Amino acid sequence: MFIDVARIRVKAGHGGKGCVSFRREKHVPRGGPDGGNGGRGGSVLVEASRSVRTLIDPKYQxxxxxxxxxxxxxxxxxxRDGTDVVIRVPLGTVIKDGETGEILGDLTEERQQVLVARGGRGGRGNAAFAxxxxxxxxxxxxxxxxxxxxLLLELKLLAEIGLVGAPNAGKSTLLQALTAAQPKIADYPFTTLVPxxxxxxxxxxxxxxxxxxPGLIAGASEGAGLGLTFLRHIERVRVIVHVLDISEGHDPLKAFQDVEEELTAYGRPLGHLPRLAAANKIDLPHEKNLARCQSYFAGxxxxxxxxxxxTGIGLSALKDGLRQGLSLAPGQKEVR
Ligand SMILES: Nc1nc2c(ncn2[C@@H]2O[C@H](COP(=O)(O)OP(=O)(O)OP(=O)(O)O)[C@@H](O)[C@H]2O)c(=O)[nH]1
Ligand SMILES: [Mg+2]
Incomplete structure (x- = not known):
């Protein structure tokens, strides 16, 4: 299961008490105070780790x-100090205060940490008061x-390119054609339930x-279809690709406008990102739709x-277009 939000409670340890004690030794009359200080309580930290893929652990614990x-x-x-507790989360996790919504950390690098609850200071013992x-x-x-x-933990995928489109447009098929990913593909809407x-x-x-x-339909911002929950994942992409089904009997322009409207309704700044349109399914009859798309997108x-x-037709041109889109997009291209 893919878990991308979790709400957790974190409690750092209490500091140990200071001690009241006096030195008592055979040949030392009236030994002074020698009560030691208490140890610091353990803190709670959140750390990003490449080996963690989902927020499933914090979801359950x-x-x-x-x-x-x-x-x-x-x-x-x-x-002795209390041991720190380290919560491991995937790269791309944003940590917010569950009550105020304040962002406490945005973990994008391996082993990056944020201190989310500081352990209590140990009390001073009587020796410290002499x-x-x-x-x-x-x-x-x-x-x-x-x-x-x-805390509210939210996982935002770190992807440079986001494929969006209506259900059944062929987004997962395209992902499979471009990469080694093996997503589920089927001829019914909402096959893809998680990114x-x-x-x-x-x-x-x-x-x-x-x-x-996952597929977007009109009204997604009001919760229609799978809603917009997954759009948080495209907040970070640098190029948006609209996958459109241009085969006969489909209305790719309406699909494009619906998706754009939902992106706007989502209310985060995605408007400045470069967009590409992939007119998919040209192996099927498509002439009229393609002509409509050509004039619409050119404008x-x-x-x-x-x-x-x-079938793979046109994919190398699309790849070149993606490369160019990335070079125009704001932000550094990540080369790994
Ligand atoms: N003929 C043809 N069929 C395609 C093409 N691309 C995708 N399909 C078919 O369209 C259907 C939907 O493809 P998916 O890749 O699952 O579509 P999706 O956009 O991921 O759909 P959701 O996950 O439901 O939003 C499948 O039956 C695919 O085989 C194409 O280029 N040509
Ligand atoms: Mg899909």
């Missing part, structure tokens, strides 16, 4: 608690409470990630690529 620090002891012995005039203090502090908060990712090789050193986004400055994802 809803509370993460770090252990407290140990209490201080006599002979100025400091209590002064020249106050030689036998009997006071010590309690440890401080650890921080505690609710699929594949890696497209332009050359040995130039590779980009392509995401196949909007959107490059149009007639393709057949199924």
């Amino acid at each position: 809803q509370v993460y608690r770090a252990p407290g620090g140990e209490h201080g002891q006599g002979k100025k012995k400091r209590g 002064t020249a005039t106050r030689r036998a203090p009997r006071n010590a502090e309690d440890g401080a409470a650890g921080e505690e908060r609710t 699929n990712l594949g890696v497209l090789d332009f050359s040995l050193t130039e590779r980009v990630t392509v995401a196949d986004i 909007r400055g959107i490059p149009l690529y007639p393709i057949s994802a199924l």
Whole structure:
């Protein structure tokens, strides 16, 4: 199962208590205060890891608690610190405060960490309170409470290219044709329920990630079809490819406009991203639709690529177009 949001509670450990103690040794009369400080409570951190793919673990383990620090002891012995708890999440996870929505971190690199709940400070033992005039203090502090908060974890796929379109347009077929991904493909709408990712090789050193986004229909922003939940994944893409079914009996322009409307209704800035149109299924009768598309997209400055994802016609021209789109897109191209 693909889990892309999780709400969790994190509790850092309480600081250990400071100790009240006096040195007592046979030949040392009136030994001074020697109560040690308490240890710091364990903190909770979130760390990005390439080996984690989904948020399934945090989804099921809803509370993460770090252990407290140990209490201080006599002979100025400091209590041991509580061990930190590290929650591992996939690259591309955004961490928000569950109550305020404030973004606490956006983990895009391997082993990048954010501290989400700081462990409580250990209390000072009585040794720490001794002064020249106050030689036998009997006071010590309690440890401080650890921080505690609710977090919202959201996974946003890190893909450079996003394939969008109506259900059944052939997005998954195109992903399969461009990359080694093996998404489910079928002749019914909403086959793709979660985004699929594949890696497209332009050359040995130039590779980009392509995401196949579940089908979008008019009203998706009000929850129709699968809704817009998955659009959060395309917030980060750099080029949007509209996959259009131009075979006879379909209305690719209506499909394009519906999808564009939903992208606008989603309310995040996607408008500035370069767009390409892939006129798919040209192995089927399509002449009238192709002519309509050509004049429509030419008027909007959107490059149009007639393709057949199924037979492979036109894919190398589309790849060149993608490469060019990426070079025009804002942001650095990621070469892995
Ligand atoms: N003839 C022909 N059929 C195609 C082509 N591309 C896709 N199809 C068929 O169209 C149907 C839908 O393809 P998918 O790739 O599952 O479509 P999708 O856009 O991913 O659909 P959803 O996941 O439901 O949104 C399948 O039966 C494919 O075999 C094409 O170029 N030519
Ligand atoms: Mg699909």
